[in-house]
Amino acid sequence: MINMKILYYTSTGNNLYIAKQLGGELISIPQLMKNNELEIKDDIVGIIFPVFYATSPKMLREFVEKANIKTDYLFLITSYGSDGDQNALRIMKETLNNRGIEVNYTNSVLMVDNFLPTFDMANEKELKKDLNINDDIKAIIQDILKKRELYLDKKHFTDIENIEVILETTMTEKFHIQVGKDCSSCKICTMVCPRGNIEIIDETPCFGDTCDFCLGCVHHCKTNNLTINDEKNPNERYRNPNIKLSEIIKSNKII
Ligand SMILES: Cc1cc2nc3c(=O)[nH]c(=O)nc-3n(C[C@H](O)[C@H](O)[C@H](O)COP(=O)(O)O)c2cc1C
The missing domain is CATH 3.40.50.360 (Flavodoxin domain)
Known part of the structure; x- marks a missing residue:
């Protein structure tokens, strides 16, 4: 074994x-x-x-x-x-x-x-x-x-050095999560957040300052009450079809 x-x-x-x-x-x-x-x-x-x-x-x-x-x-x-x-x-x-x-x-x-x-x-x-x-x-x-040894050293996908730092900084400045008025206080957002960064106060999700921008709260919101400014399609969300919400909660619920 x-x-x-x-x-x-x-x-x-x-x-x-x-x-x-x-x-x-x-x-x-x-x-x-x-x-x-x-x-x-x-x-x-x-x-x-x-x-x-x-x-x-x-x-x-x-x-x-x-x-x-x-x-x-x-x-x-x-x-x-x-x-x-x-x-x-x-x-x-x-x-x-x-x-x-x-x-x-x-x-x-x-x-x-x-x-x-x-x-x-x-x-x-x-x-x-x-x-x-x-x-x-x-x-x-x-x-x-087989315990194969492999390191895919494919050529860097861009010539821009430290692209990840530039991307993370610009995207974090540009996009943010917007809270609508349809919160059902189901607390799913608080349970799928891997940082325990969301609290429901007066039927509204309130965010702390440790967000990874993983977007779990947005994708799993039951009432589609969370959106991103300038997003492509606010009506469509994603969860891997083979994975249950309860499994995401079990993985990420830390509060
Ligand atoms: C904040 C954020 C940044 C992302 N950046 C990239 C990226 O640079 N390149 C890419 O191919 N996918 C990117 N993705 C897509 C995810 O890597 C991809 O959908 C992944 O399979 C999600 O895994 P999960 O379902 O386990 O959360 C990004 C997703 C998020 C939320």
Whole structure:
């Protein structure tokens, strides 16, 4: 039997879907961060995360700066919707290497892009419906079982240096979450937030200052009461069709 820990971060379920297919013990990174459980040890350890702005979510970067990972085989898988996956993997790998932690394998899986400011979810779902995601994941599982060594050092997707810093800064300045008047006080937004950054006060979601902009609150809102300024299609939202809302809550609820 292989002893394998799969550490994952998800907002709309794509990475949880990958994590579940890989097998092993599933562990949510928001829960590890909440409980300050940073000693990770197993025969095989995998970290599964989405690409945010050609890098990883802020919480992931904080996690790999602090976690002590002891394993014979460490792999990184990122799910992405358009580009920047190799950049995200490179940054993650370099951060771990700088801390003396070796990375044995990196790979990525193209899935629906949940970034509402630039993508219409109706188009995205249609465009990506014929992707062979399960085949991609199966190939990754075969690699991991063989403990294959692989680092996809594809050419940087742009010549602009530190593109992820520029993207994150400009996008964070440009886009923000807008709160409408249709809150049902169901508290789903508070439960899917991996930062515990949302509180319902007087039937209105109120945001603190630790948002990762993962957009989980917007995608999972029952009344579509949360929108992004200038977004492509405020009427269409996304959750991975194989993942239940209760699984996202179990992964992310920290308050
Ligand atoms: C804030 C934010 C930034 C994103 N930036 C990128 C990006 O630079 N490149 C990309 O291919 N996908 C990007 N995405 C899309 C996600 O990486 C992709 O949809 C991922 O599969 C979502 O995983 P999840 O369902 O587990 O949350 C971004 C999504 C968000 C919310």
